[in-house]
Amino acid sequence: MTATYQRIVLASRPKGAVVPENFRLETVPVPELKDGEVLIRNHYLSLDPYMRGRMEDAKSYAAPQAIGETMIGGTVGEIVATKNPKFAVGDKVVGMAGWSEMGVSDGVALRKVDTTHVPLSAYLGSVGMPGMTAWYGLTQIMQPKAGETIVVSAASGAVGSVVGQLAKQRGCRAVGIAGGADKCAYVVNELGFDACIDYKAGNLKADLAAATPNGIDAVFENVGGEIFDAALERMNPFGRIALCGMIAGYDGQPTVINNARVFLTMRLTMRGFIVSEHPELWPQGLGELGTLVATGKLKFRESVAPGIAAAPEAFIGLLKGKNFGKQLVKLA
Numbered sequence: 001m002t003a004t005y006q007r008i009v010l011a012s013r014p015k016g017a018v019v020p021e022n023f024r025l026e027t028v029p030v031p032e033l034k035d036g037e038v039l040i041r042n043h044y045l046s047l048d049p050y051m052r053g054r055m056e057d058a059k060s061y062a063a064p065q066a067i068g069e070t071m072i073g074g075t076v077g078e079i080v081a082t083k084n085p086k087f088a089v090g091d092k093v094v095g096m097a098g099w100s101e102m103g104v105s106d107g108v109a110l111r112k113v114d115t116t117h118v119p120l121s122a123y124l125g126s127v128g129m130p131g132m133t134a135w136y137g138l139t140q141i142m143q144p145k146a147g148e149t150i151v152v153s154a155a156s157g158a159v160g161s162v163v164g165q166l167a168k169q170r171g172c173r174a175v176g177i178a179g180g181a182d183k184c185a186y187v188v189n190e191l192g193f194d195a196c197i198d199y200k201a202g203n204l205k206a207d208l209a210a211a212t213p214n215g216i217d218a219v220f221e222n223v224g225g226e227i228f229d230a231a232l233e234r235m236n237p238f239g240r241i242a243l244c245g246m247i248a249g250y251d252g253q254p255t256v257i258n259n260a261r262v263f264l265t266m267r268l269t270m271r272g273f274i275v276s277e278h279p280e281l282w283p284q285g286l287g288e289l290g291t292l293v294a295t296g297k298l299k300f301r302e303s304v305a306p307g308i309a310a311a312p313e314a315f316i317g318l319l320k321g322k323n324f325g326k327q328l329v330k331l332a
Contacts, residue, residue: 001030001080001081002030003029003030004027004028004029004030005027005028005030005100005101005102006025006026006027006028006100006101006308006309007025007026007028007070007098007099007100007101007308008023008024008025008026008070008071008099008100008308008311008312009023009024009026009067009068009069009070009071009099010022010023010024010055010065010066010067010068010069010071011023011024011067011068012067013055013056013057013067014052014055014056014251016251016252017251017316017319018052018055018251018312018315018316018319019316020312020313020316022055022312023071023311023312025308025309030102031104033081033082033083033104034083035083036083036084036106036107037082037083037084037104037105037106037107038079038081038082038083038084038087038093038104038105038107038110039079039080039081039082039102039103039104040075040077040078040079040080040093040095040097040102040103040104040105040110041077041078041080041101041102041332042075042076042077042097042100042101042102042103042331042332043075043076043077043078043120043121043330043331043332044075044076044077044120044121044124044304044328044329044330044331045073045074045075045098045099045100045124045308045311045328045329045331046073046074046075046124046125046128046129046130046326046327046328047073047305047311047314047315047318047323047327047328047329048073048074048129048130048158048318048327049222049245049247049250049318049319050245051065051071051072051073051315052250052251052319053250054072061274061277070097070098070099070100071098071099071311072096072098072099073096073097073098073099074094074095074096074124074128074129075094075095075096075097075098075100075103075124075331076092076093076094076095076113076120076121076123076124077092077093077095077097077103077331077332078090078091078092078093078332079091079093080102084106084107086107087107087110087112091112092112092113092114092115092120093105093110093111093112093113094110094111094113094123094124094128095109095110095111096109099308099311099329100308101308101331101332117293117294118290118293118294121302121304121326121328122293122300124326124328125158125300125302125325125326125328126158126161126162126289126292126293126298126300126326127286127289127290127293129275129276130157130158130159130162130326131158131159131162131285131286131289132275132281132282132285132286132289133159133244133275134159134160134161134162134163134166134220135162135166135285135288135289136273136275136278136281136285137163137220137242137244137273137275138150138163138166138167138220138242139166139285140273140278140281141240141241141242141271141273142167142218142219142220142240142241142242143218143240144167144170144172144217144218145171145172145217146170146171146172147171147172147173148172148173148217148218149172149173149175149212149214149215149216149217149218150163150164150167150172150173150174150175150216150217150218150219150220151175151176151177151208151212151216151218151219151220151231151234152164152167152174152175152176152177152193152219152220152222153176153177153219153220153221153222153223153227153228153231154177154178154222154223154245154247154321155176155177155178155183155187155191155193155196156176156178156183156184156186156187156191156301156324156325157222157323157325157326158300158325158326158327159220159222159244159245160176160178160220160222161187161191161299161300161301161325162289162298162300163220164176164187164191164192164193165191165192165292165298165299166298168192168193168194169292169297173194173212173214174192174193174194175193175194175195175196175197175208175211175212175216176188176191176193176195176196176197177196177197177199177204177208177223177227177231178196178197178198178199179198179199179200179321180198180200181198181201182324183196183198183324184196184197184198186301186324190299190301191299194211195211197211199226199227204226204227204230205230205233208230208231208234209234212234214236215234215235215236216231216234216235216236216239217235217236217239217240218239218240218241218242219231219232219235219239219240219241219242220242220244221241221242221243221244221245221246222244222245222247223245223246223247223248224245224246224247224248224249224255225246225248225249225253225255225256226248227248228255228257229257229258229259232257232259232262232268233259233262235262235266235268236266237266237267238266238267238268238269239266239268239269240268240269240270240271241268241269241270241271242271242273243270243271243272243273244272244273247319250319251319300325300326301324301325301326302325302326302327302328303323303324303325303326303327303328304328304329304330305327305328305329305330306329306330307329307330307331308329308331310329311329314327314329315327
């Protein structure tokens, strides 16, 4: 076994847009295991928009990412050494080892996974935190009924793509919003949405109105800004909004809601949520998602960056919408 491994730490907090200099690549020794610990060789790292918020030293739902420490992040990998009787060498596991080729865990937040019918990487996407985020927002907040129209922003991404497919399976009209004709074609032709609006085409409001002739009953919001405003204008009475992300403001721009009056006139409900705060529902959600992926009824796409050193540029690209589907870094 190698004596060292590489990791990426937060070198400085971003001032505006994230830049490569905010990160630092380090080579560190493999630690000795204590009783109860396992050593994991990470195969994939998940890159997700929430990481941008953690880079700020600001009050939020979680503590800020510490300077000089391994960047936070979900990982899947294989146990290569163990002093924990619950885990054996060769076990495939999902955890939070961060931007690192290897990780040590006491096993508390580690989950064994079966790769017989579900690819290992999918446990960071459709059968992982992004999939659960989609499942929770749709089933617990949007609560769509058959025949209703739901709208999903960032529809080709790891979360949005799952929302739309789950909504279709529940008998809804699913309308996505994405950036670029290729992403919209994928959302409709591969994922099965009824329509997808290319916000880069310059006709956002008119195109969204044409795609939602009966209005919008529920929204899964990942972006904010003008995209959210456009959806709000189409909301039906008693519409529900699951507020998952506001990526339009992740570089410090204000994400103003310009037509807040519609919350009153249409009697809307909006709820923000953090999916990790609802562990009691994960078995149910992951059970449904795993079955759908294993049987080919839930499709997904991945963008994979090669090697730990590629993580910063891949993350910056993710924040700019350059990824297509779930953004991963292949570590092994």
